Amino acid sequence: MKTQVAIVTGGIKGTGKEIVKQLVDRGVDVVTNFRKDQATADQFLKEFASAKSKVHAFQADLGEEAQVHRLFDYVKEKYGYLNYYIANAAATAFKPLAEIKPHHIQRTFAITVTGFVIGCQRATELMTGQNGKIVAISGYDTHTYLPRHGVLGAAKAALETLVKYFAVELAPYKINVNAVNPGFLATTSTKIYMGEFYESIKKLNEEITPRGHVTDGKEIADVVMFLCSDQANWICGQTIRADGGLSHIQPMALPNH
Numbered sequence: 001m002k003t004q005v006a007i008v009t010g011g012i013k014g015t016g017k018e019i020v021k022q023l024v025d026r027g028v029d030v031v032t033n034f035r036k037d038q039a040t041a042d043q044f045l046k047e048f049a050s051a052k053s054k055v056h057a058f059q060a061d062l063g064e065e066a067q068v069h070r071l072f073d074y075v076k077e078k079y080g081y082l083n084y085y086i087a088n089a090a091a092t093a094f095k096p097l098a099e100i101k102p103h104h105i106q107r108t109f110a111i112t113v114t115g116f117v118i119g120c121q122r123a124t125e126l127m128t129g130q131n132g133k134i135v136a137i138s139g140y141d142t143h144t145y146l147p148r149h150g151v152l153g154a155a156k157a158a159l160e161t162l163v164k165y166f167a168v169e170l171a172p173y174k175i176n177v178n179a180v181n182p183g184f185l186a187t188t189s190t191k192i193y194m195g196e197f198y199e200s201i202k203k204l205n206e207e208i209t210p211r212g213h214v215t216d217g218k219e220i221a222d223v224v225m226f227l228c229s230d231q232a233n234w235i236c237g238q239t240i241r242a243d244g245g246l247s248h249i250q251p252m253a254l255p256n257h
Contacts, residue, residue: 004028010089012044014187015217024053033060063110072122082126087136092152112155133228138181167237183243186216210245
């Protein structure tokens with residue numbers, strides 16, 4: 001049997017890294033990228049040095065069209081095919097919409113929307129005859145207000161729409177396309193975004209999430225693995241909310257005293 005191959009964008013930390021771990025545990029070779037954090041990438045590669053599967057990480061800014069192609073060209077030249085494409089990378093300027101500049105919008109949509117479209121086009125080419133799986137990682141900010149998330153929430157909402165369209169258009173090629181929408185993520189990116197308020201906000205989310213805790217990405221990776229399995233073949237163009245029930249909760253407003 002041929003070795004299975006996956007591209008996981010933004011896979012050197014956080015949820016992306018959890019996805020890489022689970023793919024490697026299943027014997028899948030993984031190619032991922034990072035934008036500029038070479039030290040974290042080096043540590044990431046050390047952790048997987050003795051893995052039974054091959055893990056490749058190289059610098060590529062997915063906000064640049066040529067570098068998206070570079071990622072897929074690498075897989076095409078090294079393997080000639082692709083089984084899984086996990087679109088996890090995202091970046092934005094966390095600012096109120098009143099302070100957003102055109103280049104912030106362009107940058108956010110270049111990675112989340114344009115990069116995803118190009119990635120799906122290239123993945124289709126490499127997945128022919130592979131019964132391929134494409135999974136996009138969306139965000140809680142698509143359906144709930146999060147301060148300073150306006151542009152990213154809009155981009156992720158567009159991503160979920162693209163998932164539906166690609167799912168229908170690629171279904172005849174036996175390529176499944178779906179998305180996962182997580183709730184609160186206890187990851188490095190969240191810590192940076194929330195700063196000094198991170199611990200208190202994390203505690204609050206642990207208290208109000210029906211499952212009683214938050215995730216560092218493992219539970220999201222679990223859902224991604226399911227969507228990459230043949231058992232998920234009948235799921236087409238869906239966005240799965242994997243948030244421990246958080247999206248069902250509306251904290252009660254306390255009356256003024």
